Amino acid sequence: MDIDITGVGVSISDRFRSVVEDKAERVENIAPRAQSLGVKVTHRLHRNRVEEETVELTLEGKGPLVRAEARDGDKFAAFEMAIDKLIEQVRRAKDKRVRGRMHPKHAHFEKGTGSLEGIDVQPAPADVIHAVATGTIPVAEGAEEEPYSPVVIRTKEFQPEWMSVEDAVDRMELVGHDFFLFIDSRTDHPSVVYRRRGWDYGVISLTTQAQPQAVAA
Known part of the structure; x- marks a missing residue:
């Protein structure tokens, strides 16, 4: 499985690459058909001077993409959280496919009831x-509306x-x-x-x- 690591506003150290390559073995074990793992680390400095690292993971292979994201002040901690999310999503998808084979269900539209x-x-x-x-x-009764902001987050x-x-x-x-x-x-x-x-x-x-x-x- 190919591993591509990129940094936005932050340098990628050899130690971080080593951690990513080591943890990637967990991904290969649960997703042997995966072809590539993309790791994007983005450094942000907020207005309150708090620094934050965002790690985005993208797993590509035969089938749909699998993505996971996590944020923390430390990029190593953010990566650990993101890789755990990614593996859990792959595991849940595999379990769901197994349950589907054992108990097949087919969605269909009931014209009479509209359900x-x-x-x-x-x-x-x-x-x-x-x-x-x-x-x-x-807006719920008694609740205050959020102040309007023209800033588009993403x-x-x-x-x-x-x-x-x-x-x-x-x-x-x-x-x-x-x-x-x-x-x-x-x-x-x-x-x-x-x-x-x-x-x-x-x-x-x-x-x-x-x-x-x-x-x-």
Whole structure:
């Protein structure tokens, strides 16, 4: 497995490289088909003069990417937390595939009831869908609104991917996020699955259908 280590605002010492190579053996043991492990270390100095190291891991191989991220004042501690997250995500994905083979479930849409069967996904409440559609967020009674800030923390753009809700849940678990954007292959609606309390999941869909991009000859 190839290992690529990059530093942003911080130098990468031989000692850090040695630690990464040593811990990477744990990844190879649980993910023998992995082809490369990307390690990105970013140094940040906040306004209060507090320094922070962010370690981002990206595991590539046959199948979807697996990502993990951790922050700490020490890059070694941040890497340890990130590698533990990455291994746990791979382990959970493997366990889920094994359970799926032993107890196969197939998600399907019941036209009569309008429910999605075969997967533990609950539709988003009507007020949540309305808030997403209108761009308004309901504020609980007695709560104060957060002050407006024009600063964009992070912006990412992705190419649309058509998949089932069940596959989107699996991808969300692999990347270790609390939500995952996708195009529902059943309806062509832009959708997002998200983690609810416990092991429940929710799904929000827009009513506008997405059009597949034309492939240049």
